Amino acid sequence: MSEYLAILNAVLMNIRDAVVLTDGDRRPIRVNTAFETLTGHGADVLMDGFGEHAEASFQMLTRAMETADGGLWQGKLRCADGTDRLFDVTISAVNGHSAFPTHYLGLVRLASGEDARRFGHDELTGLPNRDIFLDRVDQSVLQVNRSGGTMALMMMGLDRFTLINDALGHGAGDRLLVEVARRLRQCVRETDTAVRLEGDKFALVTNIADVDDSVIVAEKVLRTVKEPFAIDGQEVVCTFSIGIAVYPQDASSVSGVIKQAENALHHAKVSGRNQYQFFSKEMNRKAKNRLDLEARMRRALINQEFVVFYQPKVQAETNRIVGAEALVRWMDPDNGMISPGEFIPIAEETGLIEQIGSWVLRRSCEENKAWQVKGLNPVKVSVNVSARQFRARSLLETVSGILAETGLDPRWLELEITESMLMNDVESAVSKMTAIREMGIGLSIDDFGTGYSSLSYLGRFPITTLKIDRAFIADVDTNPKTAEIARAIIGLSRGLNLEVVAEGAEVADHISFLRDNGCSTVQGYYYSRPVPADQFERMLTEGVLYHT
Numbered sequence: 001m002s003e004y005l006a007i008l009n010a011v012l013m014n015i016r017d018a019v020v021l022t023d024g025d026r027r028p029i030r031v032n033t034a035f036e037t038l039t040g041h042g043a044d045v046l047m048d049g050f051g052e053h054a055e056a057s058f059q060m061l062t063r064a065m066e067t068a069d070g071g072l073w074q075g076k077l078r079c080a081d082g083t084d085r086l087f088d089v090t091i092s093a094v095n096g097h098s099a100f101p102t103h104y105l106g107l108v109r110l111a112s113g114e115d116a117r118r119f120g121h122d123e124l125t126g127l128p129n130r131d132i133f134l135d136r137v138d139q140s141v142l143q144v145n146r147s148g149g150t151m152a153l154m155m156m157g158l159d160r161f162t163l164i165n166d167a168l169g170h171g172a173g174d175r176l177l178v179e180v181a182r183r184l185r186q187c188v189r190e191t192d193t194a195v196r197l198e199g200d201k202f203a204l205v206t207n208i209a210d211v212d213d214s215v216i217v218a219e220k221v222l223r224t225v226k227e228p229f230a231i232d233g234q235e236v237v238c239t240f241s242i243g244i245a246v247y248p249q250d251a252s253s254v255s256g257v258i259k260q261a262e263n264a265l266h267h268a269k270v271s272g273r274n275q276y277q278f279f280s281k282e283m284n285r286k287a288k289n290r291l292d293l294e295a296r297m298r299r300a301l302i303n304q305e306f307v308v309f310y311q312p313k314v315q316a317e318t319n320r321i322v323g324a325e326a327l328v329r330w331m332d333p334d335n336g337m338i339s340p341g342e343f344i345p346i347a348e349e350t351g352l353i354e355q356i357g358s359w360v361l362r363r364s365c366e367e368n369k370a371w372q373v374k375g376l377n378p379v380k381v382s383v384n385v386s387a388r389q390f391r392a393r394s395l396l397e398t399v400s401g402i403l404a405e406t407g408l409d410p411r412w413l414e415l416e417i418t419e420s421m422l423m424n425d426v427e428s429a430v431s432k433m434t435a436i437r438e439m440g441i442g443l444s445i446d447d448f449g450t451g452y453s454s455l456s457y458l459g460r461f462p463i464t465t466l467k468i469d470r471a472f473i474a475d476v477d478t479n480p481k482t483a484e485i486a487r488a489i490i491g492l493s494r495g496l497n498l499e500v501v502a503e504g505a506e507v508a509d510h511i512s513f514l515r516d517n518g519c520s521t522v523q524g525y526y527y528s529r530p531v532p533a534d535q536f537e538r539m540l541t542e543g544v545l546y547h548t
């Protein structure tokens with residue numbers, strides 16, 4: 001019998017038809033080599049939830065086997081490359097010795113091209129086709145009409161695709177389109193729809209909160225497609241042109257917005273390709289400003305136009321300076337001082353924040369060390385870490401490198417992070433925070449109370465300090481409810497044995513409230529605005545605060 005099984009197994013693995021075997025409850029238990037060739041999924045698909053696309057595929061496969069009508073099922077299965085393709089599955093019951101089926105055998109075939117088109121899929125790339133596209137645009141427009149927001153429609157064409165096609169042949173051209181489709185799919189969120197309209201023309205339908213978001217998507221698409229492709233052992237470089245129209249700003253109907261996006265695409269092509277163009281001049285100007293700002297920021301890094309200001313943290317009982325927050329400023333030779341609120345968000349989106357952030361960190365460690373070397377009272381300097389910096393793999397290495405270079409004792413450094421940065425992936429956030437704490441560096445939660453974090457996590461985060469957001473401090477003296485929240489946060493930090501710092505204390509009433517309620521460390525305009533390093537050094541030296 002076992003020899004018989006071995007033979008059956010060898011047959012299964014060697015036949016050229018893709019086959020899936022299920023148990024009596026129609027749960028897939030086995031797939032063969034041909035199935036793997038066809039879908040990219042091997043045994044991984046059977047381990048429910050294993051692998052990036054395997055979970056979806058497993059569910060689809062189970063459904064296919066369960067819902068086969070008269071032994072036939074037609075529908076989409078997710079392949080390992082993330083594409084949904086249309087398959088036919090023919091199912092037969094295997095009864096063995098029992099009266100009821102003990103197993104089911106499913107024969108899996110790619111549906112014919114005709115069927116795939118009817119089903120709304122582009123056969124070559126597996127992306128949705130024009131029919132689905134029109135349907136999605138309709139739905140998006142309805143959604144905007146119902147609940148507001150904006151739909152951005154991007155029409156995208158590969159630049160000089162005919163040249164590539166002629167030079168490398170149609171087969172290679174097709175493979176390039178498949179690769180482009182794959183990259184496109186990686187650029188977009190689950191809720192967006194990327195489609196192939198025809199030939200080298202693709203489109204993206206996306207609902208966005210802010211028109212600026214479409215700039216981010218368009219830049220990402222341009223960047224991703226620009227990377228060289230390896231097609232038949234050759235390196236192929238190609239670029240996209242993108243035209244963007246938004247509903248309802250640019251047009252009041254579905255056909256109108258499609259037409260405007262096509263106009264914008266034309267504009268992008270004639271303006272030199274490898275770029276995006278909005279339909280509206282206003283949007284183009286905004287996008288251009290963003291790009292200018294990014295370029296200027298890169299220059300600012302080279303020309304050392306960034307400076308660190310320090311805002312004292314003061315012990316309210318004694319008026320003694322116990323620390324400072326490092327706050328970056330951009331001294332733009334043309335536009336004067338630019339505040340972080342204006343450039344940090346864009347630095348964050350473009351990735352420049354990693355360089356700017358490391359620079360701020362190095363600079364503030366250097367300056368803090370220099371004050372100590374001069375014999376001034378040592379203080380702890382807090383440095384803001386943005387979400388992207390915190391996520392970066394290199395964070396720990398960067399921080400420990402800077403500490404080693406500057407010779408600053410880690411206990412005089414604190415990193416400020418915000419709640420929202422911790423909630424996506426709590427596990428990895430905790431392990432990163434633990435590593436930071438093990439280096440001897442303090443960890444503070446900035447703007448506490450404004451995020452969405454669940455209090456239950458707070459105990460798990462190895463932090464040292466809570467920083468009450470200035471929104472709560474602003475009206476503690478006038479709004480009893482806010483005062484109650486501030487009191488609760490102070491109590492919470494005491495209970496968790498954390499230091500508590502209030503930010504944004506502007507008037508004497510704030511200070512007395514905080515002092516009376518046990519928050520001893522305070523930062524705010526009442527004591528001092530953020531000041532340049534030399535002024536902060538003077539305050540440290542003379543032990544006085546200059547009220548501003």
Ligand code: C2E
Binds near residue numbers: 311339360505523
């Ligand atoms: P933040 O970390 O919450 O910093 C506190 C902000 O509150 C600072 O604004 C500070 O000047 C301001 N502030 C302090 N006391 C008072 C007060 O009494 N009243 C009022 N109305 N405001 C007060 P700033 O310097 O404009 O910084 C804004 C934000 O930019 C910071 O918020 C921080 O999130 C970010 N930021 C600043 N420097 C850096 C940096 O080097 N790296 C990163 N990633 N972000 C930074």
Ligand code: MG
Binds near residue numbers: 325384446
């Ligand atoms: Mg801060």
Ligand code: MG
Binds near residue numbers: 446447467469
């Ligand atoms: Mg803050």
